Amino acid sequence: MLIFVNLFRVHGGAGDFERCFAETSEFMMNKDGYLRHRLVKVNDGEPRYLNIAEWTDEDSLRAAVADPRFESHARALSERASSESLLCEVVQEYEA
Template sequence: MITLINRFEVTGAVDEFERVFDGTSAFFATQPGFIRHRLLRPLDGQGHYVNVSDWEDEPSFRRALQQPEFAAHRAALRALSSSDPRLYTPFLERVPS
């Protein structure tokens, strides 16, 4: 499994960013290898978001990015925000015993 963590700084209208991102999330949810997604926003205000999504593997994630339909999602998000995406692999996980 890999995890995408993508930090967004919204430069456009926050409500429009949330609407556009919802559509992007729905697109990814239909892609092979997609496991789950969460969009987080800080408690102290709007304008910064963190996207956390889990994928079966890196090739699945990369294939989703190459889908022609994703180009419109990418363009819409870039028009409303800047982002810093990075892929991670699990290293340590602990749950209550």
């Protein structure tokens, strides 16, 4: 399993960013290899969000973002926020 993390620094309104992210989410949820994701807001007073997504593998994620239809979603997000991305793997996991 691949964990994909984006840190978004929002330039404008949070509501506008969240709406745009929801539209992008609808697109990504139908892609092969997509498992789940969460958008979480950082609670430090800065307009920042983390997208934490789980994919079956890196090739599936790369195929999803290579889809020409993704370009309009990426552009819309970049107009509202800057972002940094990380590809991660689970090394330990715990549940109550």
